Amino acid sequence: MSASSRAPFDPYDPLGLDDLLTPEDRAVRDTVRGWAAQRVLPHVAGWYERGELPEIRELARELGGIGALGMQLTGYGCAGASAVQYGLACVELEAADSGIRSLVSVQGSLAMYAIHRFGSAEQKERWLPSMAAGEVIGCFGLTEPDHGSDPAGMRTRAVRDGSDWLLDGRKMWITNGSVAGVAVVWAATDEGVRGFVVPTDTPGFSAPEIRHKWSLRASVTSELVLDGVRLPADAVLPEVTGLRGPLSCLNHARYGIVWGAMGAARACFEAALEYARGREQFGRPIGAFQLTQAKLADMAVELHKGILLAHHLGRRMDAGTLRPEQVSFGKLNNVREAIEICRTARTVLGANGISLEYPVMRHATNLESVLTYEGTVEMHQLVLGKALTGFDAFRG
Template structure:
């Protein structure tokens, strides 16, 4: 006989201000362990020093940091074999999130090492190149950089002027690359150059005669990051320095797409840091006899910030699941970078208004994140370029060469 008692509904968990959408339920134990490990490392190892590094415009311990990140498995972590961790794309995204929550420069170190330099070697290199470089790079014992952007060619890499010509059995490279993360501390540079047969990737050891890395000074952004100009003055390389699969412009663009995926997560780390700072500050800062968190306009700002932050995290998770399933398209990465960096900047700027004058002090992370995100907004594809990528995908019409 059927019971007249209605089925009991499962109890709802309490509302968590740190996770209002319950996104942690989308993560498994391995995901949560990796996030916890990197968050604790970043809080202990980077957070106490990064404001000073930013103010000084240098990271004095970059090689030590690289080795420690290597021991965490954070370098080239989604790659398989050769000492790489073989982690999921979602787990890599969580690492980017936690690293950029302390500073974009630290996430950039990992992103360029793993998603650009190591990824290029892993995907396009010979077995000998992989054996030589990937294990030491995964351990952080060697640092890599990625030379595509030039002083006069950023959004249009097809116009690059750096050239490689044959001289007997060797290659000779001449040209300049600009805004290269890790450049001055790199042991190897992945350099893209124009040959008679088209674009070709090369591995250039930093001790090659004619190769010079010049630190970029007077930056107002990414100051806790090594940024350099690379000069190649007749750098002679053996034939086996060329990446066998690294031909055509599609090769470096594939690397960029992979790195942009990390930015989709990382930008939300910077946004979370600013949101947390604003929420805590609003609860303790008193004006007109009560905390400013009790005023309607402040609550409206906090609510809007929380909405965009957690929408961005949900988008990042969705793209990560698609990447793990082998279904992520470059246009979808463009959508993620365009949205999340743009919204992260707005969250940081709103946090600045809540903190008032204190928002410009390096005692708080807000102004530092704002400055960093101005670079993140334009590197690895400006907002306008990603808008045009989406515009072409939506309309079928190419506006790049309009």
């Protein structure tokens, strides 16, 4: 191939990764990107500054309308998209804001996924179509005030009372909690950890919203309070007992983060690149200085390495060969690198980097939450450490 017949170098796709996408992949990406540009980007700085997501129910219905909720699932009104297509959607959503991607991830990869994989036929028919349409928002209750990284220590308990179940306990840091119509709640029972499908209008259930956050401010985060919540026997998820249930859901959600974190990083890189081309100091654009070019080059390398890693894991998921340790590999690398890209971008923008007129500081603070939810850095290091050495260091 002659040099003249090659495509020109694209600063926004330096490795030509778009060549990995099918026309269907691009259509999914472009649909979600267009929706986010119209419905989120004009408003998200204000939502973030005020610490609210005021249009969450309307946004959920719109996301359902474009097929973004539970999009990897099949049947029940779900899109049946590939893992790569779901990942591309996560990139575009998180390029707008991590809170929007969290809304979609919790709805589809946690609450809907749990019901779809472990629920009864009746539970699936009752909840999944309305959740796929965004008419009912779901949440996922696993983390507790005293037990985050160690869910085996959960104190929320379900006991049998005749043919019913009684649930008591607390869950913490629950995305969508106070706006949810249904909660998937995990509780310890005499037979092991079980999942329960809890309509949020059940007496004894409440979800006070958590305020005063400095991260994920354009997101609804709540505590779940369960005081003698009485549920019928058919509220339990019948197809799983033990931590395998919630952990498999978390693995599915972590996969979306592997992609989504690169969306936040991309937004910051592109903001820094545009700024460096236009901002002048000492009589020339700062992008003409070697140190700024070095920062941009390093950001581009890590960003597109992360996207390439996400693509690889997506193909493995579509092939049915993706292992949980590989998801930990992706989550550990991509979120850590995304934060570093955001911080470097902030230095390129100087004082303007802390202004909400630019997306950089908003993404940087959001990623501080993404770094620790769905498994902290330390947990994923230990997952990989165990896989590499054969020794379990979690309790040693």
